[in-house]
Amino acid sequence: MGSEVTLKHVAEAAKVSPTTVSNFLNGHGSRMSPRTRKRVMRVIDELGYRPSRVARQLRTGRAQVLGLVVPSVANPFWGSFALAVEAEALRRQQQVLLCNSERDLEREKAYVEELWASGVKAVVLGSSLPSLDYLAPILERGLRVIAFDRERQPGDPETLVSVSVDSVLGGRLVTQHLLELGHRRIGFVSGPIATVSRRGRLAGYREALKLAGVRFRRQLVWDNVGSGFGDVQSAELGRRGMEALLTLPDPPTAVVAINDMYAIGACAAIRDAGLDVPGIAVAGFDDIVIARLYNPPLTTVRQPLQEMVRFIFDTIDDEATGRHQKTSRSMVMAPELIVRASTALPITPSSVVRR
Amino acid sequence: MGSEVTLKHVAEAAKVSPTTVSNFLNGHGSRMSPRTRKRVMRVIDELGYRPSRVARQLRTGRAQVLGLVVPSVANPFWGSFALAVEAEALRRQQQVLLCNSERDLEREKAYVEELWASGVKAVVLGSSLPSLDYLAPILERGLRVIAFDRERQPGDPETLVSVSVDSVLGGRLVTQHLLELGHRRIGFVSGPIATVSRRGRLAGYREALKLAGVRFRRQLVWDNVGSGFGDVQSAELGRRGMEALLTLPDPPTAVVAINDMYAIGACAAIRDAGLDVPGIAVAGFDDIVIARLYNPPLTTVRQPLQEMVRFIFDTIDDEATGRHQKTSRSMVMAPELIVRASTALPITPSSVVRR
DNA sequence: CTGTTAGCGCCTTCAT
DNA sequence: ATGAAGGCGCTAACAG
Numbered sequence: 001m002g003s004e005v006t007l008k009h010v011a012e013a014a015k016v017s018p019t020t021v022s023n024f025l026n027g028h029g030s031r032m033s034p035r036t037r038k039r040v041m042r043v044i045d046e047l048g049y050r051p052s053r054v055a056r057q058l059r060t061g062r063a064q065v066l067g068l069v070v071p072s073v074a075n076p077f078w079g080s081f082a083l084a085v086e087a088e089a090l091r092r093q094q095q096v097l098l099c100n101s102e103r104d105l106e107r108e109k110a111y112v113e114e115l116w117a118s119g120v121k122a123v124v125l126g127s128s129l130p131s132l133d134y135l136a137p138i139l140e141r142g143l144r145v146i147a148f149d150r151e152r153q154p155g156d157p158e159t160l161v162s163v164s165v166d167s168v169l170g171g172r173l174v175t176q177h178l179l180e181l182g183h184r185r186i187g188f189v190s191g192p193i194a195t196v197s198r199r200g201r202l203a204g205y206r207e208a209l210k211l212a213g214v215r216f217r218r219q220l221v222w223d224n225v226g227s228g229f230g231d232v233q234s235a236e237l238g239r240r241g242m243e244a245l246l247t248l249p250d251p252p253t254a255v256v257a258i259n260d261m262y263a264i265g266a267c268a269a270i271r272d273a274g275l276d277v278p279g280i281a282v283a284g285f286d287d288i289v290i291a292r293l294y295n296p297p298l299t300t301v302r303q304p305l306q307e308m309v310r311f312i313f314d315t316i317d318d319e320a321t322g323r324h325q326k327t328s329r330s331m332v333m334a335p336e337l338i339v340r341a342s343t344a345l346p347i348t349p350s351s352v353v354r355r
Numbered sequence: 356m357g358s359e360v361t362l363k364h365v366a367e368a369a370k371v372s373p374t375t376v377s378n379f380l381n382g383h384g385s386r387m388s389p390r391t392r393k394r395v396m397r398v399i400d401e402l403g404y405r406p407s408r409v410a411r412q413l414r415t416g417r418a419q420v421l422g423l424v425v426p427s428v429a430n431p432f433w434g435s436f437a438l439a440v441e442a443e444a445l446r447r448q449q450q451v452l453l454c455n456s457e458r459d460l461e462r463e464k465a466y467v468e469e470l471w472a473s474g475v476k477a478v479v480l481g482s483s484l485p486s487l488d489y490l491a492p493i494l495e496r497g498l499r500v501i502a503f504d505r506e507r508q509p510g511d512p513e514t515l516v517s518v519s520v521d522s523v524l525g526g527r528l529v530t531q532h533l534l535e536l537g538h539r540r541i542g543f544v545s546g547p548i549a550t551v552s553r554r555g556r557l558a559g560y561r562e563a564l565k566l567a568g569v570r571f572r573r574q575l576v577w578d579n580v581g582s583g584f585g586d587v588q589s590a591e592l593g594r595r596g597m598e599a600l601l602t603l604p605d606p607p608t609a610v611v612a613i614n615d616m617y618a619i620g621a622c623a624a625i626r627d628a629g630l631d632v633p634g635i636a637v638a639g640f641d642d643i644v645i646a647r648l649y650n651p652p653l654t655t656v657r658q659p660l661q662e663m664v665r666f667i668f669d670t671i672d673d674e675a676t677g678r679h680q681k682t683s684r685s686m687v688m689a690p691e692l693i694v695r696a697s698t699a700l701p702i703t704p705s706s707v708v709r710r
Numbered sequence: 711c712t713g714t715t716a717g718c719g720c721c722t723t724c725a726t
Numbered sequence: 727a728t729g730a731a732g733g734c735g736c737t738a739a740c741a742g
Contacts, residue, residue: 006718006719006720007720007721008720017728018720018721018730019721019728019730020728020729022720023721025720031728033727033728051472051719051720052413052472052474052719053469053472053473053474054409054418054473054474054718054720055718055719055721056719056721057720057734058413058720058734058735059719059721059722059734060720060721060722061734063409072438073434073435073438074431074434074435074438074644075434076429076431076434078434079428079434080428082428083428083455086453086454095469095473096452096453097450097453098453099441100441117406117407117408118409118450119407119408119409137403235644235645264645264649267650268650290645293594293620293623295623295626295649295650296650359735361735361736362737363735371713372712372714373736374737374738375711375713378712380736381737386711386712387712388711407734410718410734410737411736411737412718412736413718413719413720414717414737415737415738416718711742712742713740713741713742714741715740715741716738717736717738718735718737720733720734721732721733721734722732722733723732724732725728725731
């Protein structure tokens with residue numbers, strides 16, 4: 001039961017030294033006669049020996065584990081992201097330690113430290129809070145952190161890497177789309193605007209309004225400062241936000257939701273109020289799989305997940321080998337507006353692309 | 356940079372032996388004078404020392420990591436499940452290593468072995484394949500495996516533990532519901548029926564038909580043996596399946612989808628065909644968050660996630676301490692039918708509960 | 711109360 | 727082509 005097969009056992013059974021077995025394991029098969037190699041191979045197989053990752057890591061200092069911190073995999077966007085990261089990690093023989101921060105600073109911090117203590121050398125940090133100063137000491141010790149969905153901020157630690165879409169542009173694109181359709185009272189539904197990307201999306205919204213000469217009205221922005229901050233209930237929050245906006249004396253005719261889950265909640269609220277979508281137009285963010293399949297299909301802003309994941313791993317490789325040469329410290333990608341029926345009007349402007 | 360602070364450094368700086376520091380770390384603070392304790396504490400803080408989990412694990416053999424293998428977190432059901440497991444693990448000071456098997460046997464197997472090699476002592480295995488014989492050798496060595504969403508099978512290894520809902524009952528419940536509404540041509544949309552729970556759901560469907568005296572017709576079951584088997588595209592598969600069923604000379608008037616993602620895809624297909632839901636009734640499984648918020652809200656079968664997660668951890672605790680006493684090797688929970696508008700009829704039978 | 715000792719399983723010079 | 731020795735950072739006897 002407790003007697004695990006170790007390298008030593010293999011060596012004894014194969015009548016060779018531990019070194020030889022180790023050499024075999026580490027691809028130095030050429031350093032021994034074909035006969036010995038065969039024997040070692042056979043014994044390993046017979047005993048069902050698996051080298052201990054723990055011991056190996058303690059010895060070499062190298063871990064083949066990647067940390068991944070996301071707000072919550074209950075949101076399909078983060079689920080898909082986690083899946084994409086894991087798929088790429090698998091290809092590179094790495095494991096992924098998944099952590100759900102629930103957008104809680106303390107929890108995020110605890111996780112990052114825990115990961116570092118576990119020997120993890122690189123952490124992908126999803127949608128993080130405005131200030132990542134708490135990372136400074138741990139970055140200095142050599143942890144590589146790639147922030148995802150969070151554009152690089154002025155005061156950020158030097159060695160922090162960022163990958164994200166241009167969230168301001170994203171916010172501007174959806175809002176302009178709604179403005180072009182003729183909407184003038186456009187709501188904004190979100191949880192607390194306490195991440196960089198959320199701030200960006202809101203800023204884009206305001207920017208678009210300004211460019212169109214529409215006055216920004218605070219009461220059209222629902223950001224639920226009251227309750228919790230997790231993504232677990234994001235759809236529920238979207239619903240509540242929309243309910244609140246609908247009770248305004250002058251309710252919005254269209255609404256920008258902070259992400260697709262909120263948008264779905266908003267749609268439900270609209271129906272519950274006896275209205276319909278796109279009678280009130282709704283747009284989201286992220287283009288989760290369900291967005292296209294919702295009824296009506298959701299207008300949204302897509303993030304180029306695959307490319308972003310590729311950049312993340314290029315960065316990790318890059319820093320693992322030389323001294324961050326090929327890849328930059330900040331990658332901002334273009335968000336793509338996807339127009340669907342949830343923001344349709346009787347007369348569809350010919351300028352927009354439908355899918 | 357590479358110079359990490361170790362316990363030894365702390366000991367030197369605090370002018371005590373490594374043992375004392377170790378004792379301090381492991382809660383044996385009482386084994387030293389208050390003065391020493393204070394000093395140690397201060398030095399640890401000043402140096403920013405964090406004990407190496409790797410070394411500790413190598414030494415003690417204890418890991419604070421739990422393995423979690425699911426088909427794909429891109430499906431919100433598994434996302435929610437992963438979140439629930441992680442939340443409970445966090446409470447018990449454990450980390451979770453997340454792996455997406457994509458329902459691929461080789462991949463699942465590779466992950467389990469990888470986890471074992473990493474020193475993981477317990478693995479939660481989501482929705483696994485009919486035969487888990489490959490686990491036998493690794494179970495004998497002491498790995499604890501808790502299968503989730505997979506009822507215990509006759510030939511299963513002795514020490515395997517199972518938690519699941521009664522999937523046959525679940526399949527029967529939805530199907531009977533549709534039958535009660537008067538439907539007689541009821542389709543079944545699924546990916547390959549290659550897991551225990553899927554087989555169970557289909558068996559329940561057939562059982563219900565039989566009890567109602569309705570003949571089972573193979574062509575009403577779409578199980579897409581052709582293409583892939585991941586959950587990534589489950590909604591897409593649902594859509595394709597429904598499309599196929601709609602082209603039958605005698606298309607179904609209602610359909611049972613293997614899960615909510617498939618159901619959502621099926622709904623999209625129905626709309627694309629110019630029909631509507633519940634004009635064709637659609638029911639799913641799992642009660643993902645979005646089910647309630649879909650348009651129309653989806654009838655589905657709920658699994659008691661919280662209780663199941665609790666059982667999982669009770670089991671782990673149990674086996675960790677004594678010799679599996681309190682908990683059993685097989686826990687089958689009751690699925691709950693949730694009736695919503697996606698299976699509504701003009702006249703709603705008064706016997707069903709609405710939410 | 712505190713220190714000394716002996717490894718956990720593996721990799722890596724350095725010899726042979 | 728193979729083997730012996732040392733140590734990664736930590737804990738757990740066992741002494742003092």
